[in-house]
Amino acid sequence: MTSTIEAVATLIGDAKRIVVFTGAGISAESGIPTFRDPLTGIWARHDPEKLETASAFRADAALVWGWYLWRRAQVARAEPNAAHLAIVQLAKTREVTVVTQNIDDLHERAGSTDVIHLHGSLAQPKCFACHRIPAEQPFENPIASEGLRIEPPRCPRCKGKLRPGVVWFGEDLPAAAWKRAILATKGCDVLLSIGTSGVVFPAAEIPIIAQQSGAYVVHINPAPVAHQSSRVFCLIGRAAEQVPALVSLIGSTHLLPH
């Protein structure tokens, strides 16, 4: 009898185009907090949902910028894990587009080159006033910046305050990234959804769009996120274990005669 992971490896073995759709779970396995739990340490008295809004930035830009630098420092200390690296391996033999809800750069640091950030990126602040992304980022070493309140740098064009280039609560996803993600999803043979509970819309629509476009959908998550069907599979477990195991099987299925 074929196990689920073997069945999935065969599907991917036959696939030309793959979309890897990632969420907080894959970053959490690299030690980046998901903020579902109350904050600890210097931020214990703050609620992340109240720090990541335009109104919070208007009320206290230095507090929001300090929070943002603290998150950058956490990401800078984190390393891509075995799941990030296995995705890079997969892209050596197939067309792989990474669509991520994460704002860190762990996919890029692992070596992925085609990465779409649906929720923006901590690496790319933009102007709160004119929305431009400055050509040069005036960054101090993020690891040194752990103060609670730090005044944001100014936009070189209009002298407005720079804000984190991430999607805050209440904001729309960046239109160009969303469009590219939908195009890739509609064109893929298999969508691998990793470390995402699939509850945050509109990003949660990605697996649905893949399924409606005739692709197979594979969820890799510590808890089941969907009912299995002939076109939907769940591999239950940590991404850093399941993704490398899956990718190593794909290698071996290639060597076997069909």
Ligand SMILES: [Zn+2]
């Ligand atoms: Zn500006």
